Amino acid sequence: MTTTSNRPRRIIAFMNQKGGVGKTTTTVNLAAAFARAGRSTLLIDLDPQAHATLHVGIDPAALETSVYDVLVDDKIDVASVIRRTRDNLAVLPALTDLVAAETELATVPDRQKRLEKALNTLGDKYEFVLIDCPPSLGLLTLNGLAAAREVIIPMQAHFLALQGVGKLLETVALMSQGLNTKLRVTGTVLCMHDGNLMHSKEVVADLEQFFDAARDQETPWRFARVLRPFIRRNIKLAECPSFGQTIFEYAPAAPGAADYRDLADGLIKEWDAMLLRQGITPPVAQVPVAPAPEQTDRAPEIIVPASNQSSKSPAAVAKA
Ligand SMILES: Nc1ncnc2c1ncn2[C@@H]1O[C@H](COP(=O)(O)OP(=O)(O)OP(=O)(O)O)[C@@H](O)[C@H]1O
Ligand SMILES: [Mg+2]
Numbered sequence: 001m002t003t004t005s006n007r008p009r010r011i012i013a014f015m016n017q018k019g020g021v022g023k024t025t026t027t028v029n030l031a032a033a034f035a036r037a038g039r040s041t042l043l044i045d046l047d048p049q050a051h052a053t054l055h056v057g058i059d060p061a062a063l064e065t066s067v068y069d070v071l072v073d074d075k076i077d078v079a080s081v082i083r084r085t086r087d088n089l090a091v092l093p094a095l096t097d098l099v100a101a102e103t104e105l106a107t108v109p110d111r112q113k114r115l116e117k118a119l120n121t122l123g124d125k126y127e128f129v130l131i132d133c134p135p136s137l138g139l140l141t142l143n144g145l146a147a148a149r150e151v152i153i154p155m156q157a158h159f160l161a162l163q164g165v166g167k168l169l170e171t172v173a174l175m176s177q178g179l180n181t182k183l184r185v186t187g188t189v190l191c192m193h194d195g196n197l198m199h200s201k202e203v204v205a206d207l208e209q210f211f212d213a214a215r216d217q218e219t220p221w222r223f224a225r226v227l228r229p230f231i232r233r234n235i236k237l238a239e240c241p242s243f244g245q246t247i248f249e250y251a252p253a254a255p256g257a258a259d260y261r262d263l264a265d266g267l268i269k270e271w272d273a274m275l276l277r278q279g280i281t282p283p284v285a286q287v288p289v290a291p292a293p294e295q296t297d298r299a300p301e302i303i304v305p306a307s308n309q310s311s312k313s314p315a316a317v318a319k320a
Helices: 023-036 051-055 067-072 096-104 114-120 139-147 159-177 198-213 235-243 255-277
Strands: 010-014 041-045 083-086 089-092 128-132 150-155 184-190
Touching: 010 023, 010 139, 023 041, 023 051, 023 089, 023 128, 023 150, 023 235, 023 255, 041 051, 051 235, 067 096, 067 114, 096 139, 114 139, 128 139, 139 159, 150 159, 159 184, 159 198, 184 198, 235 255
Parallel strands: 010 128, 010 150, 041 089, 041 128, 150 184
Antiparallel strands: 083 089
């Protein structure tokens, strides 16, 4: 059954076909920051690696259903698959079986719209919906792009990364000309950033120049920008997934927490301004945000496989 949305939702796909650039770290910690700001948030793990699911502390062994079931079985009620993990933070989790969905859906006519259809049944229950896409431009990512209104590109400030962005934008453009005409690129989040490197500064300048040059063209990235702040390299961000904790729980005083909090604040302010322009009052925080717990030194509950820092599927594509 489809529920009509009354209030606008901000549905964002975090996408980059290059592996290990900070997609999951950004999606999880931004989702946590939105939730801590009192905004009803849904985090969707669309990656068979299930890193976002592990990052928020969900035990895969305890799951009977996951996003795989939502995609392949349209009789499943997505609400029954969603897990509430923290105040204002719900998760549509993934298991490694998600890898089979691409093959199983290969001949299904509406295969790129499965996630969108499922999300439509939720109405406006979640104001912010953040989708962690896998490092590929396959059917799972296309489901994310069909369901989203916005794309945010987590990336590192490397010259080769810029080339990958060209291929990624091509995919977004194709999607916006067909299945999802409302899709827009909001911008890039620079992850593991070292602002002192001349190389990083040059890449940032290149990116800004690229987006500025597109301002008067009818592209989905016409209003895109290099989002601030940049996310500094911070070991605490790499450690917290092993504890099933977000950075705000694991190391609330770390630079990584400050960066993601500031990034979320900027995105919330911009969203609230848009709501006000439409005559909609932004929701007030539904729960007082509890002070973050001190960092613990308890043993890890969940061991996340060492993430692959190297590129898994870098597309050899010309710079856009
Ligand atoms: N700002 C940061 N500082 C230090 N380490 C980071 C930072 N951001 C991410 N990492 C670490 O870098 C690795 C890759 O990050 P992440 O898993 O978020 O990338 P990804 O793009 O989701 O990867 P994949 O393509 O495999 O899904 C992880 O080990 C993560 O903990
Ligand atoms: Mg990931």
